[in-house]
Amino acid sequence: MFRILQQSLKTGVITEAPPAIDDPELERLGIELRRHVHARLGRSLAIRQVDAGSCNGCELEIHALNNPYYDLERFGLHFVASPRHADALLVTGPVSRHMETALRRTWQATPVPKLVIAAGTCACDGGEFGVSYASRGAVENVIPVDVKIPGCPPAPLELLRGLLAAIAPDAVPVADPSHQQDD
Amino acid sequence: MSRLDWLPDFLARLAAEHLLAHSGDEAVLAPAQRLVLDPEDWGNAAKVAARMGLRHVGMWADPSEGAGIVTRVATGADSTPDPQGIAVYACLEYQGGYVVLETAVPLDQPVLPSQTPHFPGLARLERHCHDLTGVTFQGHPDPRRWTRHQAWEEGEFPLRTDFPTAGRSVRHVGADADYPFPKVQGSGVYEIPVGPVHAGIIEPGHFRFQAMGEDVLRLEERLGYVHKGIEKIAVGRDPAALARLAARVCGDSTVAHTWAACQAMERATGGAVPPRADWLRALMAERERVANHLGDIGAICNDVGFGFAHMQCARLRELWQRRSRALFGHRLMMDAICPGGVAWDLTAEAPALLLADHTALRRAAIPLFDVIDDHPSLNDRLISTGRLSTAQVRALGCTGPVGKASGLPFDVRRDCPYPPYDRLEVVVPQEREGDVAARVRVRMSEIQESLVMMDRLLMTLPAGETTAPLPPAPPGAVGLGLVDGWRGEIMTFVRFGADGRITRFFPRDPSWFTWPALEQLILGNIVPDFPVCNKSVNGSYSGEDL
Numbered sequence: 001m002f003r004i005l006q007q008s009l010k011t012g013v014i015t016e017a018p019p020a021i022d023d024p025e026l027e028r029l030g031i032e033l034r035r036h037v038h039a040r041l042g043r044s045l046a047i048r049q050v051d052a053g054s055c056n057g058c059e060l061e062i063h064a065l066n067n068p069y070y071d072l073e074r075f076g077l078h079f080v081a082s083p084r085h086a087d088a089l090l091v092t093g094p095v096s097r098h099m100e101t102a103l104r105r106t107w108q109a110t111p112v113p114k115l116v117i118a119a120g121t122c123a124c125d126g127g128e129f130g131v132s133y134a135s136r137g138a139v140e141n142v143i144p145v146d147v148k149i150p151g152c153p154p155a156p157l158e159l160l161r162g163l164l165a166a167i168a169p170d171a172v173p174v175a176d177p178s179h180q181q182d183d
Numbered sequence: 184m185s186r187l188d189w190l191p192d193f194l195a196r197l198a199a200e201h202l203l204a205h206s207g208d209e210a211v212l213a214p215a216q217r218l219v220l221d222p223e224d225w226g227n228a229a230k231v232a233a234r235m236g237l238r239h240v241g242m243w244a245d246p247s248e249g250a251g252i253v254t255r256v257a258t259g260a261d262s263t264p265d266p267q268g269i270a271v272y273a274c275l276e277y278q279g280g281y282v283v284l285e286t287a288v289p290l291d292q293p294v295l296p297s298q299t300p301h302f303p304g305l306a307r308l309e310r311h312c313h314d315l316t317g318v319t320f321q322g323h324p325d326p327r328r329w330t331r332h333q334a335w336e337e338g339e340f341p342l343r344t345d346f347p348t349a350g351r352s353v354r355h356v357g358a359d360a361d362y363p364f365p366k367v368q369g370s371g372v373y374e375i376p377v378g379p380v381h382a383g384i385i386e387p388g389h390f391r392f393q394a395m396g397e398d399v400l401r402l403e404e405r406l407g408y409v410h411k412g413i414e415k416i417a418v419g420r421d422p423a424a425l426a427r428l429a430a431r432v433c434g435d436s437t438v439a440h441t442w443a444a445c446q447a448m449e450r451a452t453g454g455a456v457p458p459r460a461d462w463l464r465a466l467m468a469e470r471e472r473v474a475n476h477l478g479d480i481g482a483i484c485n486d487v488g489f490g491f492a493h494m495q496c497a498r499l500r501e502l503w504q505r506r507s508r509a510l511f512g513h514r515l516m517m518d519a520i521c522p523g524g525v526a527w528d529l530t531a532e533a534p535a536l537l538l539a540d541h542t543a544l545r546r547a548a549i550p551l552f553d554v555i556d557d558h559p560s561l562n563d564r565l566i567s568t569g570r571l572s573t574a575q576v577r578a579l580g581c582t583g584p585v586g587k588a589s590g591l592p593f594d595v596r597r598d599c600p601y602p603p604y605d606r607l608e609v610v611v612p613q614e615r616e617g618d619v620a621a622r623v624r625v626r627m628s629e630i631q632e633s634l635v636m637m638d639r640l641l642m643t644l645p646a647g648e649t650t651a652p653l654p655p656a657p658p659g660a661v662g663l664g665l666v667d668g669w670r671g672e673i674m675t676f677v678r679f680g681a682d683g684r685i686t687r688f689f690p691r692d693p694s695w696f697t698w699p700a701l702e703q704l705i706l707g708n709i710v711p712d713f714p715v716c717n718k719s720v721n722g723s724y725s726g727e728d729l
Contacts, residue, residue: 003554004491049384053409055725057434057515060478062384064504067497081382096728097334097356098408099387102379105358128431133341133350134334134412153434155514 041087041113044076045163048086048110052103052142053135054093057153058120062090064156077163083107088115088166091143092153094122094129095136107143115166117147119159124148186280186599187216189235193282194218196231204228204284212663213450214599215274215281222286225271226296226322232275233301238580238593240274240281240674241695242298242308244316246343247418247686249659250678251287269293269318274663274674279598283663288318290343297323304579304696307727315342315414330407330728332359341415348415359405367393367401375710379408386724390713397709402702409728417688422448422522422653425677425685430517432690433726438464438471439668440690440726441520443675446601448522451662451677454653458645460524461602466537466640467516467525469633472669473544474503474515476584476626479721483623484555486715487564495551499544506540524650534641541634552627565620569704569716572617579703580696583671584625585720589617595667606643607636617704619719629669656683670694670723692726 049062065072072078080086083106095103107116118139121127126137139145149162197204202224209217220228232239245251251268267290274283288295297320299305309320310329317340328337334356335341341350367374372395379387389405417428422445429444430437442464449456456464481496504514511519512527519527555561571581573590582593592613596604612628614621656679664675671693680686701720705713 003550004558007495007550007554008491050380051384051386051409053411054386055431055434055437056386056723057431057437057517059384059386060435060515063478064497064501067501068494069498069501079384083380093409094411096409096411097350098332098359098410099379100356101358102387102408106380128428129411129413129416132348132412132416133346134410134415152431152517153515155508 044078045088046078046080046086047088047090047163048080048083048106049090049092050083050103050106052091052093052099052123052139053096053129054120054122058092058123061153061156062092062119062159065159070156070160072160083109084111086110086114088117088163089143090117090119091139091145092120092123094126094131095139095142097134097136100136100142103139103142115146116143117149117162117166118145119149119162120154121150121152124150127152186214186278187282189277189280190216190282193232193235193237193277196235197228200227200231202228202231211661212283214665215283215663217283217285220284220286222271222288222295225273225284225286226298226300228284229273229298229301235277237275237277237282238577239298239302239305240276240580240672241691242271242273242305242312243676243689243691244312244318244342245270245272245676245678245687245689246290246316246340247678247680248344249680250687251290267291269316271295271312271318272676273298276593276599281599281663281665293318294321295319296321299323299325302578302580304581304699307699308691308695311729314340316340317343327363330410332362332407332410333357334410341412346415348412348418362405364391364403364405365401369395371395372400388724392710392713394710397711399705399708399710399713402705402713404698404702406698406724407728409725411725411729413690413729414688417685420685420688421683422452422656422685425688426520426522427518428688429675429690430520432729433692433694433723434515434517435475436471436668436670436673436692436723436726437515437517438467438520439666439670439673440675440692441518442468443664443666443668443673443690444677444688445520445522445664446666447662447664447675447677448653448656449662450664451660451679452654452656454523455651456524456602457648457651458603459528459647460649460651462640462644463525463527463529463649464520465603465607466637467511467519468666468668469637469640470503470507470511471516473630473633474500474507475669476630477503477548479718480555480623480626483565483619483715483718484561486718487561489558489561492551492555492561495547499547499551503540503544506537510537521650523653524648526650528649529644534644538638538641541638545631545634548627548630555623556627562620564712564715565623566616566618568619568712569708569719570616570618571700571704573615575703576617576700579700581671581693581700582667583669583693583697584622584629585697585700586671587612587625588614588621590615593672595665595672599665601665603640607639609636619715622719658683668693670697670721670726690726690729692723694722694724694727698722698727 131137375392484492597609678687
């Protein structure tokens with residue numbers, strides 16, 4: 001127990017103080033995002049992530065949104081375990097034909113109003129895999145998509161920017177894939 | 184001492200069973216030795232190999248045009264070769280030496296004896312091979328389809344040359360509802376179907392549990408949901424485009440898979456890689472290992488409610504990824520390896536930054552690992568959970584942390600080293616307990632060993648070019664890539680066609696052998712321990728579904 005406290009105290013500055021202080025863009029995006037989520041869906045946005053055929057690269061970066069640096073939940077955004085609890089679907093991958101029905105059913109299980117965010121180049125346009133006997137390509141070939149976040153995979157900040165775009169489609173342009181987060 | 188000292192013994196044992204092994208062009212799949220067999224000897228050769236203790240590295244078939252001819256001419260069995268043959272390969276390893284068995288079957292009657300009865304880990308590879316190429320394996324204990332769900336019909340084989348890449352049907356693909364799961368019946372027995380869409384941020388797959396009370400009686404995995412036709416869309420690519428595809432076989436192992444594919448293409452074409460590129464490739468592969476192990480250790484702790492370690496590991500991983508972005512151009516180092524070398528070079532200041540990073544990570548991780556290794560609530564959940572015996576991992580052919588935690592410390596970097604590991608001391612951690620705790624300890628040790636190796640790589644980093652042009656591929660050239668990724672041994676086969684483009688690409692991820700291990704290690708454990716058991720293995724869905 002003592003060692004845990006010691007380790008926590010030693011690294012506490014990073015886990016407790018929002019990294020946004022060192023990262024003005026994150027703070028700006030976060031606050032704006034919270035405002036829009038509040039206006040449209042109440043205090044929070046519940047996100048159901050669906051991997052429809054990705055290589056797992058996008059999942060790693062979506063995971064990173066929950067790490068102490070980005071700490072997504074402080075903005076009122078959180079991932080939920082069921083589409084029935086979700087306001088938004090965050091879909092990755094080209095849609096493999098084997099996942100086509102599962103994705104459609106997940107979409108049907110999500111209550112209206114719902115948002116669909118296609119995350120990653122594959123989800124946006126099929127990416128390296130395109131359309132084939134095994135792949136439907138872009139997510140919009142299977143279910144309607146509201147926002148696209150390109151990037152292979154999109155960095156956590158690009159994902160956050162995309163989530164903002166999902167809430168306020170007119171206010172913020174979708175992330176440019178050439179613009180990646182700097183240290 | 185050669186790593187193939189045992190080969191004469193193996194050949195003698197084959198001869199004793201009256202099996203004829205022709206060694207055609209032996210070096211064509213170097214470092215593996217190529218042995219050509221008659222199709223009817225396929226199963227018995229596996230029996231001999233299994234008795235001698237060889238590990239099966241995987242099997243694949245090549246139905247591309249011309250693939251079968253080479254073999255049939257080499258065997259001398261047929262003076263007018265059938266141009267429509269399917270070549271079938273099986274790779275085996277023993278004491279760091281590799282052999283590739285090769286045979287060919289006619290397209291109109293592609294039947295081979297199954298090797299699965301002798302190597303149980305091969306079951307899914309043979310089923311996958313059947314679903315995609317149509318080779319039928321006689322005597323296979325489980326003839327159900329594997330990779331095929333409903334996207335193409337029974338009797339259609341996507342890797343055949345007459346199957347269009349776009350497929351034959353554009354209709355909606357229905358759910359794979361009628362897959363025949365065996366039933367377990369009895370008083371109090373119930374089923375839990377999970378997936379393909381999971382509750383967390385993970386890849387899709389279906390798990391069918393049969394349980395009684397809390398205890399898991401049986402688990403069957405049903406994967407194939409993220410099958411993207413990688414082997415088919417590889418056909419016709421040039422080397423650069425194949426490297427891009429290989430980088431996306433499995434996003435968490437992007438460096439290792441790209442390296443294996445490039446190594447295979449370089450061996451097929453005789454292309455040389457500048458020493459600096461070898462060093463940088465290894466540096467990236469070790470960075471990938473550290474990043475993924477950090478993530479896994481944290482996630483395992485999180486699955487038993489120890490959030491402290493999860494957040495600490497996530498913090499270290501994020502710092503690591505930011506450095507990868509700054510110095511290697513990408514947070515996961517995707518597309519950083521290209522045929523003939525690497526696509527990026529380190530700046531002059533980079534080595535000092537990286538060395539300081541390594542020291543900082545060591546300083547942060549060692550006290551953290553001390554806590555994880557010796558914390559009562561973690562010990563309570565991880566020790567003796569999800570146990571896998573040495574005999575089980577040996578039978579399945581598991582490599583990587585799953586094998587190393589159960590007493591099989593095979594590591595390509597040490598046991599069949601490729602540059603630059605032939606110039607490095609590779610220390611491979613080994614544990615015997617085979618439980619979740621042992622798999623955590625292996626990961627913690629590997630992080631520390633990787634840090635030592637990366638220091639060494641940076642201190643001996645050669646100057647010079649970072650890429651050399653890949654020579655044009657001779658028609659029909661084949662190559663084998665063998666790389667140790669963080670999940671274990673990756674084996675990649677490539678074959679070039681007459682136009683210098685790829686006609687066959689098969690990357691065999693280590694997950695082919697560790698997923699079946701999960702079905703075994705969960706038995707007798709409780710359903711709520713499944714997430715932590717699963718995470719301790721962390722098989723790739725995308726890497727196996729292809």
